[in-house]
Amino acid sequence: MDFSRLELSEQDQAFLGELRAFLGAQVTDEVIRRDRETGENFDEGVHLALGAAGYLAADWTAEADGGFTAVQRRIWELEIGRAHTPWFHWGTTALVATFVARFASEELREEVLPGVLSGEIRLCLGYTEPEGGSDVATCKTKAVRDDDGSAWTVNGAKMFTSNAHNSRYVFLLTNTDPGGPKHRNLTLFLVPLATAGIEIQGIRTVDGDRTNIVYYSDVRVDDRCRIGEVNGGWTVMRAALQAEHGVAEVDSAGLQRLATMTEQALLTAEALDAVAAVAAAPDAGGRRRIEDASVAYRLGRSAARLEAALSTPGMFGRVAIAATMREIAPDMMDVLGAAAALPVETEGAAADGAAEYVFRLAGPTGIYGGTLEVFRNMIAQQVLGLPRPVYSPPR
Structure with a gap:
């Protein structure tokens, strides 16, 4: 695995600057607050703006057909997450649109695909x-x-x-x-x-x-x-489920998103940084929590496990990310103490509720797109060559 830094060309630097400025103007504090209240992971104004600017079409289209280059696609994926864009459902739309393009009638393709790329059709x-x-x-x-x-x-x-x-x-x-x-x-x-x-x-x-x-x-x-x-339908479903599960060919350029659920892992990384900052700050008596060996150990272990999960590809990464979130979220809560149970934007919330949100998010992350148990069975059978599990009671 190559962890070397990529030197951006002038063109890619310009793309990065334009995208950051665009997201900064569109993904406002009000958008993020409204998304947190509704829980929809979607904002129509932002989605339509992305479509009008051509970003949706560039993301859905292959590079050979005028879409993002490999570097631009990686910049796009990272910046979308870093801006906390209400975004998760574009992946679903893009996935379904791919199968409409492959399997639907020409009439239906012409009816649906232009609106998908403009952002009007989800x-x-x-x-x-x-x-x-x-x-x-x-x-x-x-x-x-x-x-x-x-x-x-x-x-x-x-x-x-x-x-x-x-x-x-x-x-x-x-x-x-x-x-x-x-x-x-x-x-x-x-x-x-x-x-x-x-x-x-x-x-x-x-x-x-x-x-x-x-x-x-x-x-x-x-x-x-x-x-x-x-x-x-199972012929279509099998391809759709593989895409949803993150079972895809690895890009030889090494720039692709390694696994599904990396957006949730990035939120977890931000929360861990916030918890570490609180632990490193002195309290009213000048004492820092990080000086407690058990606190330092748990934060260090959490960081190491999260880095390993973020570096794990395919459905292995899908399991590693969700399992890691479930394992380190309680440690983050425990390090912060009782105030960690208060949600974001609540007076007195430790680390502004970052750990509390990840603690709640960790459970569903292990269910979205299939449970961890399903993925572990897939790994056992498809990769390790083990037989199908037998759930019937022994005779």
């Missing part, structure tokens, strides 16, 4: 179901085709459809052959969320984020909204 994922857990292939949301084949009727419910209330379409997984074999009875649609029969209800997670449960009651979907073949 896309969300309709995979998980209230009783389905991480195994999305157990899909019970049914789509029944009309006799003439021109349209479908959808009934069911989807859980954790984040940003549905700010999106135009949902990438919806349905069961189109209930009696058929698992993985061969699934079909995907890009469904307009304004369609009659769709109800979106907000849900708050423990870290304060908003997600949604979405109900589909006799929803009529035109066949032109189908993505891929009938009962061939």
Whole structure:
């Protein structure tokens, strides 16, 4: 692994300066405060501004087709995170747009993709179901085709459809052959969320984020909204899940984001810096907490574990980041004491609530996009060649 510093060209320096100035003007304190209150991880004004400036198109487009260069893409990813941009849902939109471009009809591509790149159209994922857990292939949301084949009727419910209330379409997984074999009875649609029969209800997670449960009651979907073949949805889903899980080829330039969830890890790093600053500052009696050997040890161990997690690629990094956050957040809280339990912008909050937020964020980070247990099983089977786990009781 190459940890050498990259010397930026004049062109890249100019890009860095322009992007920082742009984000500084758009991602204001008010935007960050509003995002913290709503938990939406999205701001329409910022999103539309990024689209109008051409940043969304450059991020979605390959370098060979006029998108960001490898260096610009790395600058983009880092600066977006450092500015605390309400941003997480662009990744979902970009992911779905990729599969629309690959598998949808020309009519649907022309209807959706220009609006995605301008920022006007957002896309969300309709995979998980209230009783389905991480195994999305157990899909019970049914789509029944009309006799003439021109349209479908959808009934069911989807859980954790984040940003549905700010999106135009949902990438919806349905069961189109209930009696058929698992993985061969699934079909995907890009469904307009304004369609009659769709109800979106907000849900708050423990870290304060908003997600949604979405109900589909006799929803009529035109066949032109189908993505891929009938009962061939798993072919599309497999590629989509690999992208969501962070299973991707490594860029030989060594500049790519190593793993998913690095944004959460950067927030954790900022919180750890804030905790260390408090620990290093003298109290009213002139004593510094860092002088306590146990405090110094825990902060040092936390920093080392976080650096290791940030340097771990692919789905290994996905596990390392979430597990590290869960392990070091309690230490950060303990070092700060009782005032660490107060949230950001609360009078008397230690380190302005940084550790408290990471403590709440750590739990869901180990669930988003699949649980840590799912990823550990994937690593065991796909990388280590171990057999599938057996959960039945021994005879």
